[in-house]
Amino acid sequence: xxxxxxxxxxxxxxxxxxxxxxxxxxxxxxxxxxxxxxxxxxxxxxxxxxxxxxxxxxxxxxxxxxxxxxxxxxxxxxxxxxxxxxxxxxxxxxxxxxxxxxxxxxxxxxxxxxxxxxxxxxxxxxxxxxxxxxxxxxxxxxxxxxxxxxxxxxxxxxxxxxxxxxxxxxxxxxxxxxxxxxxxxxxxxxxxxxxxxxxxxxxxxxxxxxxxxxxxxxxxxxxxxxxxxxxxxxxxxxxxxxxxxxxxxxxxxxxxxxxxxxxxxxxxxxxxxxxxxxxxxxxxxxxxxxxxxxxxxxxxxxxxxxxxxxxxxxxxxxxxxxxxxxxxxxxxxxxxxxxxxxxxxxxxxxxxxxxxxxxxxxxxxxxxxxxxxxxxxxxxxxxxx
Amino acid sequence: xxxxxxxxxxxxxxxxxxxxxxxxxxxxxxxxxxxxxxxxxxxxxxxxxxxxxxxxxxxxxxxxxxxxxxxxxxxxxxxxxxxxxxxxxxxxxxxxxxxxxxxxxxxxxxxxxxxxxxxxxxxxxxxxxxxxxxxxxxxxxxxxxxxxxxxxxxxxxxxxxxxxxxxxxxxxxxxxxxxxxxxxxxxxxxxxxxxxxxxxxxxxxxxxxxxxxxxxxxxxxxxxxxxxxxxxxxxxxxxxxxxxxxxxxxxxxxxxxxxxxxxxxxxxxxxxxxxxxxxxxxxxxxxxxxxxxxxxxxxxxxxxxxxxxxxxxxxxxxxxxxxxxxxxxxxxxxxxxxxxxxxxxxxxxxxxxxxxxxxxxxxxxxxxxxxxxxxxxxxxxxxxx
Numbered sequence: 001x002x003x004x005x006x007x008x009x010x011x012x013x014x015x016x017x018x019x020x021x022x023x024x025x026x027x028x029x030x031x032x033x034x035x036x037x038x039x040x041x042x043x044x045x046x047x048x049x050x051x052x053x054x055x056x057x058x059x060x061x062x063x064x065x066x067x068x069x070x071x072x073x074x075x076x077x078x079x080x081x082x083x084x085x086x087x088x089x090x091x092x093x094x095x096x097x098x099x100x101x102x103x104x105x106x107x108x109x110x111x112x113x114x115x116x117x118x119x120x121x122x123x124x125x126x127x128x129x130x131x132x133x134x135x136x137x138x139x140x141x142x143x144x145x146x147x148x149x150x151x152x153x154x155x156x157x158x159x160x161x162x163x164x165x166x167x168x169x170x171x172x173x174x175x176x177x178x179x180x181x182x183x184x185x186x187x188x189x190x191x192x193x194x195x196x197x198x199x200x201x202x203x204x205x206x207x208x209x210x211x212x213x214x215x216x217x218x219x220x221x222x223x224x225x226x227x228x229x230x231x232x233x234x235x236x237x238x239x240x241x242x243x244x245x246x247x248x249x250x251x252x253x254x255x256x257x258x259x260x261x262x263x264x265x266x267x268x269x270x271x272x273x274x275x276x277x278x279x280x281x282x283x284x285x286x287x288x289x290x291x292x293x294x295x296x297x298x299x300x301x302x303x304x305x306x307x308x309x310x311x312x313x314x315x316x317x318x319x320x321x322x323x324x325x326x327x328x329x330x331x332x333x334x335x336x337x338x339x340x341x342x343x344x345x346x347x348x349x350x351x352x353x354x355x356x357x358x359x360x361x362x363x364x365x366x367x368x369x370x371x372x373x374x375x376x377x378x379x380x381x382x383x384x385x
Numbered sequence: 386x387x388x389x390x391x392x393x394x395x396x397x398x399x400x401x402x403x404x405x406x407x408x409x410x411x412x413x414x415x416x417x418x419x420x421x422x423x424x425x426x427x428x429x430x431x432x433x434x435x436x437x438x439x440x441x442x443x444x445x446x447x448x449x450x451x452x453x454x455x456x457x458x459x460x461x462x463x464x465x466x467x468x469x470x471x472x473x474x475x476x477x478x479x480x481x482x483x484x485x486x487x488x489x490x491x492x493x494x495x496x497x498x499x500x501x502x503x504x505x506x507x508x509x510x511x512x513x514x515x516x517x518x519x520x521x522x523x524x525x526x527x528x529x530x531x532x533x534x535x536x537x538x539x540x541x542x543x544x545x546x547x548x549x550x551x552x553x554x555x556x557x558x559x560x561x562x563x564x565x566x567x568x569x570x571x572x573x574x575x576x577x578x579x580x581x582x583x584x585x586x587x588x589x590x591x592x593x594x595x596x597x598x599x600x601x602x603x604x605x606x607x608x609x610x611x612x613x614x615x616x617x618x619x620x621x622x623x624x625x626x627x628x629x630x631x632x633x634x635x636x637x638x639x640x641x642x643x644x645x646x647x648x649x650x651x652x653x654x655x656x657x658x659x660x661x662x663x664x665x666x667x668x669x670x671x672x673x674x675x676x677x678x679x680x681x682x683x684x685x686x687x688x689x690x691x692x693x694x695x696x697x698x699x700x701x702x703x704x705x706x707x708x709x710x711x712x713x714x715x716x717x718x719x720x721x722x723x724x725x726x727x728x729x730x731x732x733x734x735x736x737x738x739x740x741x742x743x744x745x746x747x748x749x750x751x752x753x754x755x756x757x758x759x760x761x762x763x764x765x766x767x768x769x770x
Contacts, residue, residue, distance in 0.1 A: 047697030047705045047721070077693050079706070079722035112690025113723050215676045216601075217691075218698045291600045291676070291757075292765050299766025305497025306602075308462050312432030313603045320432045321464070336432070337464035338498050372676075374759035380677050381684025 002138035002154035003029050005166030006189035008229025011137035013144030016124020018072030018110075018117060024144035026124040029185050030066040030097065030132055035230030038064035039198035040105070041205050043222035049076035050086040051106040052221060058090075058105050062194030064227050067105040067185055068093050068125060069145050071170070073116045075108040076220040085116050092122050096129040107183045107223045109147055109170060142168035145183055148379065150259055155251040159244050163190035163234035169252040171259075182209065182256060184224040186248060190241060191230030200242040201226045208249035211281065211367045214260040215376070216289040224249075257368050262376030265297050267352045267369045273324075275317035275361035283318075283356060284367030286310045294372035300347035302327040307354060308336065322359040328352060387523035387539035388414050390551030391574035393614025396522035398529030401509025403457030403495075403502060409529035410457040411509040413478065414570050415517055416450055420615030421488065423449035424583035426590050428607035434461035435471040436491040437606060443475075443490050447579030449612050450488040452570055453478050453510060454530050456555070458495040458502075461605040470501050477507050481514040492568045492608045494532055494555060527553035530568055533764065535644055540636040544629050548575035548619035554637045556644075567594065567641060569609040571633060575626060576615030585627040586611045593634035596666065596752045599645040600761070601674040609634075642753050647761030650682050652737045652754050658709075660702035660746035668703075668741060669752030671695045679757035685732035687712040692739060693721065707744040713737060 004011050009031055016026040031038075040059045042052050058064060068089050075082050090104040097104075108116070131137070142152040149170050156166040171182030192200075205224055226245070236244075257266050269287050274280035287293065290310040296303035304325045311323060325333035330345045332338070352371075389396050394416055401411040416423075425444045427437050443449060453474050460467050471491045479486040493501070516522070527537040534555050541551040556567030577585075590609055611630070621629075642651050654672050659665035672678065675695040681688035689710045696708060710718035715730045717723070737756075 045694060045697040046699075046703075047693045047708075074690075077690055077718065077722055079720065082722070112688075112694065113718070217675055217677045217694065220690075220694050220697065290602055291761075292602045295762050295765035298762065301766065303497075305459075305462055305605075308432045309430060309497065309602065309605050312430040312605065314431075318431075323432075333462065333498070335464065337462055337467070372762055374762045376676075377680050377683065377757055377759045377762060380680035381686065 001156055001166060002142045002168040003166045003185050003187045004134045004138035005156040006164040006187045006229060008032050008189050008231030009187045010132040010134050011141040012128040012131040012133065013140030014124055014127045014131060017120035018070055024140065025070055025072040026128055027069045027141035027144040028066060028093065028128040029141055031064065031227045031229050033229055035191055035228050036063045036065055036103065037192060037194040037197055037228045038062060038226060039194055039201045040223060040225045041201060043219055045218045045220050047220050049074050049108060049221040050078060050082040051075055051108045052223060053083060054086045054090065055105040055223060058102060061102065063103050064105050065099045065103040066093055066097060067107060067225055069107040069183055070121060071109050071145050071147050073108060073110040073114055074112045074221050075116050076112040078115050082115060085118055088118060089121060089125065092125045096126065105225055109145065109183055109221055112220060145170040148261055153252055153255040155248045157244050157248050159190065159236055160240060161234045161236060163188060163232045163236060165244055165248050167248050167252060169256060171256045182222055184252060186226045188228050189231040190228055190234050190236050192228050192241065196238050197226050197228055200238060200245050203242050204246040204249045208246060208253040212253050212257055213285055213288040213367055214370050257370060260370040261379045262373040263370030264373055265352050265371040266350055267297060267354065267371065269367045269369065270353060270355045271358065272355060272364040273357040273359045273361060274363040277363045277365055279316035280363050280365035281367065282314050283311055283316050283358065284365055286314045287354065287356065288367050288369035291372055297352055298371035298373050302332055302342045302345040302347055304333040307356060308333065311356060316358060317360045318358040324357040324359065326355040386541055386551060387527045387553040388551045388570050388572045389519045389523035390541035391549040391572045391614060393417050393574050393616030394572045395517040395519050396526040397513040397516040397518065398525030399509055399512045399516060402505040403455055409525065410455055411513055412454045412526035412529035413513040414452050414526055415482065416612045416614050418614055420576055420613050421448045421450055422577060422579040422582055422613045423447060423611060424579055424586045425608060425610045426586060428604055430603045430605050432605050434459050434493060434606040435463060435467040436460055436493045437608060438468060439471045439475065440490040440608060443487060446487065448488050449490050450484045451478055451482060452490040452492060452610055454492040454568055455506060456494050456530050456532050458493060458499055459497045459606050460493040460501050461497040463500050467500060470503055473503060474506060474510065477510045481511065490610055494530065494568055494606055497605060530555040533646055538637055538640040540633045542629050542633050544575065544621055545625060546619045546621060548573060548617045548621060550629055550633050552633050552637060554641060556641045567607055569637060571611045573613050574616040575613055575619050575621050577613050577626065581623055582611050582613055585623060585630050588627050589631040589634045593631060593638040597638050597642055598670055598673040598752055599755050638753065642755060645755040646764045647758040648755030649758055650737050650756040651735055652682060652739060652756065654752045654754065655738060655740045656743065657740060657749040658742040658744045658746060659748040662748045662750055664701035665748050665750035666752065667699050668696055668701050668743065669750055671699045672739065672741065673752050673754035676757055682737055683756035683758050687717055687727045687730040687732055689718040692741060693718065696741060701743060702745045703743040709742040711740040
């Protein structure tokens with residue numbers, strides 16, 4: 001179902017021939033309305049791929065008729081010619097849908113620094129538009145945007161009053177502050193204006209995708225696009241809609257986390273007792289990015305010293321002798337020194353929870369990361385060769 | 386020779402029994418004067434080991450008679466009891482040297498969060514003081530401070546006018562912004578006051594140890610201690626002394642880099658064309674910490690897209706379409722897009738140079754890092770278990 005779970009959407013995923021593997025590599029999601037209100041958040045990397053630069057312009061209008069997504073090439077760092085390729089992709093889709101290119105978003109993912117083979121991509125758009133459907137299209141589209149993802153990632157939820165939210169996402173590495181190398185398309189048949197969608201999307205991604213940090217690397221292509229068809233006419237309250245949207249984003253965040261490249265552990269870092277939410281996030285991120293700790297977790301070693309060492313590099317409010325750390329519920333560090341017996345920590349489960357108590361205030365935040373493994377190294381040392 | 390190359394110093398390295406391996410684990414370096422002027426720089430981690438807290442106080446007086454160093458335990462995150470252990474170590478050395486504990490520095494390295502076995506350490510200090518010598522002591526001391534270091538690291542230089550600088554260092558992982566998990570003792574028989582030593586040491590470490598970033602992790606124990614005996618009576622000019630000291634620090638930086646845990650490549654990141662030196666360092670550090678790039682270099686893949694992606698996460702002054710990147714001398718990225726053929730890059734040598742031209746000004750800086758390898762993961766996932 002994925003993005004076609006809500007009414008008013010059709011989708012397709014096809015083989016355009018961009019990937020050497022010969023698997024699906026081009027997707028399209030079309031909003032048949034009556035509304036085409038939309039909002040998006042993009043990577044905060046200052047080196048932005050051509051499709052990000054393009055889609056940022058499209059989204060300024062708050063309306064999206066369709067989005068074309070490709071795997072097999074990021075179209076990043078490809079200069080003016082790369083931007084023209086994105087433009088041509090949007091024009092092609094617009095022509096086939098008899099619509100304006102100015103309301104066609106584009107997303108790309110894959111290797112940076114190579115032009116896309118437009119002689120394969122543009123016929124792929126033809127093929128995808130011809131195959132648009134509400135039935136199988138959603139899953140095929142979710143499949144087509146995969147790169148190193150081992151599984152397609154989809155989610156959907158039913159809201160009060162008969163509306164739905166559906167979504168698909170890809171992302172398996174480079175998951176960092178500004179979302180991830182993730183592409184995500186979220187659809188809804190609720191009827192909400194672009195401004196409300198924008199607020200809801202920022203609120204939902206702030207506590208979900210934005211707090212997933214698999215390897216500290218920020219992609220050039222991250223895009224999360226929310227499109228509303230209004231097909232049910234349902235007008236949910238903004239808080240209720242935001243809550244449901246957050247559920248969908250949290251579900252996908254979890255799927256991205258579990259599928260992170262080479263990961264053998266899914267690590268939740270709960271920072272509590274912080275003087276501010278910003279402090280909690282900064283501390284969580286610092287812990288999430290500590291390679292030595294990530295290796296230790298991989299080795300099932302409850303190495304709380306590396307947690308303290310990571311906390312110590314932040315500007316957060318805390319006193320070193322008031323830090324407490326629990327790993328999987330065992331308070332192995334109390335008052336900045338050793339606490340309960342580390343041998344009591346069961347490190348065998350895939351899920352690992354690190355709780356860091358700063359003893360500095362009432363605020364908290366959770367950041368998710370994965371362990372650092374030899375498989376991660378293998379996967380990322382052979383990516384483009 | 387190491388720290389005993391300059392006149393006025395004796396050293397020893399002994400087996401105290403702190404390490405399970407039964408190898409040397411305790412060192413002492415004694416300054417017999419006539420001067421005992423000293424300066425030091427310490428980790429910027431806010432979670433500081435007991436010996437760092439102790440030695441910071443000692444150095445406030447600008448005088449150091451001796452330094453006791455141990456491997457086999459960091460004495461970090463060990464609370465008030467751990468601080469007392471450091472104090473007792475200094476008192477023990479002071480008693481044996483018939484001197485003041487307030488002029489005895491202490492350095493520790495090893496696992497965080499465990500008390501040191503003082504019943505082994507204190508007799509070790511006895512043993513070390515009994516073995517103090519100018520002949521073999523320097524090398525034995527350099528050997529005793531090793532943890533995962535595969536080789537002892539020493540350096541010495543002769544200055545104009547007959548004075549010398551000698552040094553030993555340890556460090557193989559956790560090498561990051563605030564020096565590294567490195568301990569370094571530098572000696573000289575020049576006669577310079579503590580204030581001059583402090584300025585020279587800060588100037589030398591700023592462009593050497595401080596720009597080595599093996600894995601982005603900052604230790605709780607980093608210490609670089611400079612002790613002057615004045616035994617030759619030579620009074621070098623401050624600029625000349627700083628230049629020689631910088632040579633020694635650069636030599637040790639290179640040794641630390643090449644011995645970084647699991648590393649198969651030594652990577653120099655030269656950032657040029659920066660609007661400020663701070664920008665150049667920030668960009669260099671961001672590139673040095675990009676796990677995906679470090680994996681690519683390990684795989685001998687000249688993946689310049691990951692370089693641009695890393696630059697894009699900084700606040701440095703640059704325009705994305707004016708970035709140029711060379712890898713081993715081949716400009717694979719020009720004006721933010723693909724440049725010369727990446728197949729021309731010879732990635733086989735152990736040394737890899739990444740040149741990033743920001744096209745934003747006249748400033749430059751070099752940051753050194755190593756690649757990310759499966760060996761790094763193996764070594765650090767089994768460290769404390």
